[in-house]
Amino acid sequence: MVIFENVRKVYDDGTVAVNNLNLEIKEGEFVVLIGPSGCGKTTTLKMVNRLEECTAGKIYVDGNDITTVDPVKLRRGIGYVIQQIALMPHLSVAENIGIVPRLHKWEKNKIDKRVDELLEMAGLNPAQYKYRLPDQLSGGQQQRIGVLRALAVEPRVVLMDEPFGALDPISRDRLQNELLELQKKLKKTIIFVTHDIDEALKLADRIVIMRQGRVEQIDTPSELKNNPVNDFVKAFIGEERLAKISPEAPIDIIIEEPGLKVLPDTKASLVLNHLEDIGPESAQVVDRNGKWLGMAIVPDIKKVAKLGGYIKEAVRLERKLYIEEATLRDAAEMLADRDLPVPILDENNIFLGVVTHNGIARLTISRLQRKIS
Amino acid sequence: MNSDPTFMELLYKFVAKNYDRILFLTWQHIYISLIALGITIIICVPLGIYLTKNEKLTPYAIGLANIFETIPSLALLAFLIFPLGIGNKNAICALVLYAALPVLQNTYTGIKSVPPSLVQAARGMGMTEMQILFKVQLPLARPVLIAGMRVATVWIIGTATLAAAIGGGGLGKLIFSGLASIRYEVVFAGALPATVLALFADQGLKMVQEYYSPKNRAMRLARKAEKLEKINREEMEENCQENMVSG
Ligand SMILES: Nc1ncnc2c1ncn2[C@@H]1O[C@H](COP(=O)(O)OP(=O)(O)OP(=O)(O)O)[C@@H](O)[C@H]1O
Numbered sequence: 001m002v003i004f005e006n007v008r009k010v011y012d013d014g015t016v017a018v019n020n021l022n023l024e025i026k027e028g029e030f031v032v033l034i035g036p037s038g039c040g041k042t043t044t045l046k047m048v049n050r051l052e053e054c055t056a057g058k059i060y061v062d063g064n065d066i067t068t069v070d071p072v073k074l075r076r077g078i079g080y081v082i083q084q085i086a087l088m089p090h091l092s093v094a095e096n097i098g099i100v101p102r103l104h105k106w107e108k109n110k111i112d113k114r115v116d117e118l119l120e121m122a123g124l125n126p127a128q129y130k131y132r133l134p135d136q137l138s139g140g141q142q143q144r145i146g147v148l149r150a151l152a153v154e155p156r157v158v159l160m161d162e163p164f165g166a167l168d169p170i171s172r173d174r175l176q177n178e179l180l181e182l183q184k185k186l187k188k189t190i191i192f193v194t195h196d197i198d199e200a201l202k203l204a205d206r207i208v209i210m211r212q213g214r215v216e217q218i219d220t221p222s223e224l225k226n227n228p229v230n231d232f233v234k235a236f237i238g239e240e241r242l243a244k245i246s247p248e249a250p251i252d253i254i255i256e257e258p259g260l261k262v263l264p265d266t267k268a269s270l271v272l273n274h275l276e277d278i279g280p281e282s283a284q285v286v287d288r289n290g291k292w293l294g295m296a297i298v299p300d301i302k303k304v305a306k307l308g309g310y311i312k313e314a315v316r317l318e319r320k321l322y323i324e325e326a327t328l329r330d331a332a333e334m335l336a337d338r339d340l341p342v343p344i345l346d347e348n349n350i351f352l353g354v355v356t357h358n359g360i361a362r363l364t365i366s367r368l369q370r371k372i373s
Numbered sequence: 374m375n376s377d378p379t380f381m382e383l384l385y386k387f388v389a390k391n392y393d394r395i396l397f398l399t400w401q402h403i404y405i406s407l408i409a410l411g412i413t414i415i416i417c418v419p420l421g422i423y424l425t426k427n428e429k430l431t432p433y434a435i436g437l438a439n440i441f442e443t444i445p446s447l448a449l450l451a452f453l454i455f456p457l458g459i460g461n462k463n464a465i466c467a468l469v470l471y472a473a474l475p476v477l478q479n480t481y482t483g484i485k486s487v488p489p490s491l492v493q494a495a496r497g498m499g500m501t502e503m504q505i506l507f508k509v510q511l512p513l514a515r516p517v518l519i520a521g522m523r524v525a526t527v528w529i530i531g532t533a534t535l536a537a538a539i540g541g542g543g544l545g546k547l548i549f550s551g552l553a554s555i556r557y558e559v560v561f562a563g564a565l566p567a568t569v570l571a572l573f574a575d576q577g578l579k580m581v582q583e584y585y586s587p588k589n590r591a592m593r594l595a596r597k598a599e600k601l602e603k604i605n606r607e608e609m610e611e612n613c614q615e616n617m618v619s620g
Pocket residue numbers: 011012013015016017036037038039040041042043044083195
């Protein structure tokens with residue numbers, strides 16, 4: 001779907017941004033470009049929609065050499081999420097998402113419907129958000145709108161330049177999950193740029209590791225982890241990840257009771273008092289049948305408590321692992337992202353307990369001791 | 374009791390006798406100012422846009438406008454007598470030169486202040502250069518652009534009073550003839566409408582500026598959202614009622 005053939009980019013000032021890139025991306029494939037700052041990721045994307053022209057080599061999109069296609073027409077067929085988000089500040093959310101459909105001369109009704117559909121898909125209530133200006137959105141919401149804008153006319157190829165760049169780990173994790181869900185349904189050809197190896201490993205069908213304009217390795221996430229071609233790639237993926245403290249062990253050995261488990265219709269202020277007494281930063285919300293309804297963390301609980309609400313209004317759903325498929329590594333990764341307990345559920349969303357840093361530490365220590373003895 | 378009439382009485386008498394002339398001169402004043410402003414905008418806005426794409430020329434163009442702006446307005450009118458003679462044509466030309474700087478400069482800086490990432494995003498989505506100009510750059514530069522026009526308008530209306538000095542029309546005629554005959558009520562009958570005109574024009578443009586401010590835009594959008602919600606709610610209630618009827 002997108003083919004790079006000996007592509008090279010030298011900027012006017014002599015900077016070699018991309019050097020001899022060869023890459024063939026199949027239709028429906030999710031390819032992630034990753035590498036240190038300045039290695040040429042953004043430049044590579046911009047060459048695909050001709051915001052920058054290649055100095056040498058050829059790029060084909062959908063079988064056509066892009067230099068033979070009118071750039072405006074080419075760009076209208078390719079979704080683009082720019083690194084700086086860049087929502088139009090003078091346009092409402094709906095108008096921002098509608099930019100490309102309007103360029104395609106869609107009818108007003110059709111645009112309207114599409115905007116609602118996209119907002120709903122991203123978990124934003126259309127009636128509430130449609131008529132806001134970008135300034136009236138949180139950073140994470142802005143990034144979502146940036147992504148929706150690129151998907152509006154269902155382009156077959158989508159370029160995403162660090163779309164989840166400046167986000168806290170939790171929102172980031174959630175948006176990544178949303179994108180994966182979306183990709184399962186839409187099957188776009190996506191070229192995605194990131195700095196973050198965890199993001200790359202999570203999302204990619206194939207990862208392209210770049211350094212100073214050159215490709216170091218192109219492989220699937222598991223191949224990269226198991227067979228890094230050189231020390232740079234090894235270092236980049238992270239030594240600790242490769243060290244394999246414990247092979248993909250299931251997590252049930254370290255599940256423990258949560259610090260606080262509450263029913264959904266407990267007053268938030270009550271929970272807050274309790275938490276302040278015992279110390280942990282979070283509570284697991286579980287109903288009478290043992291079904292997990294989410295976890296609540298202190299800042300959220302405080303907000304709800306101030307409004308006199310119930311704990312069920314403060315829950316977050318994105319942080320969780322299912323016992324059948326989760327491994328120690330998954331749990332450790334989640335804990336490394338954020339030091340909060342990870343709730344463990346079974347396939348019916350029944351709450352089994354949590355995994356914490358302490359649990360992992362205890363496990364490691366026990367293994368060390370065993371090795372010594 | 375045969376005291377001299379007061380200033381107010383004189384003014385009243387003069388206005389009562391000459392109101393059609395004052396109206397005519399006011400209209401002429403507006404006419405001269407509008408033409409001058411129109412020509413200024415037609416020349417300077419496109420020129421300002423052109424300069425953003427040809428940076429090398431910018432210092433020259435802005436420098437030149439700066440020179441015209443620095444020449445005392447009466448002197449500028451006098452200079453233009455050589456090429457253009459006397460009358461309204463000369464006056465309008467002088468007003469245009471005089472008002473060029475704020476419009477030119479604000480167009481240039483307004484467009485320059487649009488973040489490059491927005492332009493790039495627009496281009497990346499497939500807008501043509503014209504669409505980028507009209508849908509992104511100009512709307513975002515609008516506050517600065519209108520601010521420049523406000524300054525230019527006030528200057529033009531004020532300076533247009535001098536047109537009479539070189540044989541042009543407008544309210545300056547009353548001011549100058551009043552000064553020559555030492556009849557202050559006549560001076561006043563010209564100065565007051567000129568002042569009011571300038572104030573109104575300034576306020577009017579300020580209102581345009583405010584209409585487009587993000588705050589007001591947000592408010593208009595909020596109202597739209599409310600309306601939508603109301604419609605939704607009504608629809609829902611209707612559905613409920615239907616359900617109840619059928620149930
Ligand atoms: N317009 C330009 N003119 C000259 N050099 C440029 C230009 N744009 C980028 N470069 C240079 O090209 C190289 C690659 O830049 P690029 O933006 O592609 O990096 P990147 O991998 O996207 O980095 P980051 O992760 O920081 O976004 C860098 O050395 C950069 O300084």
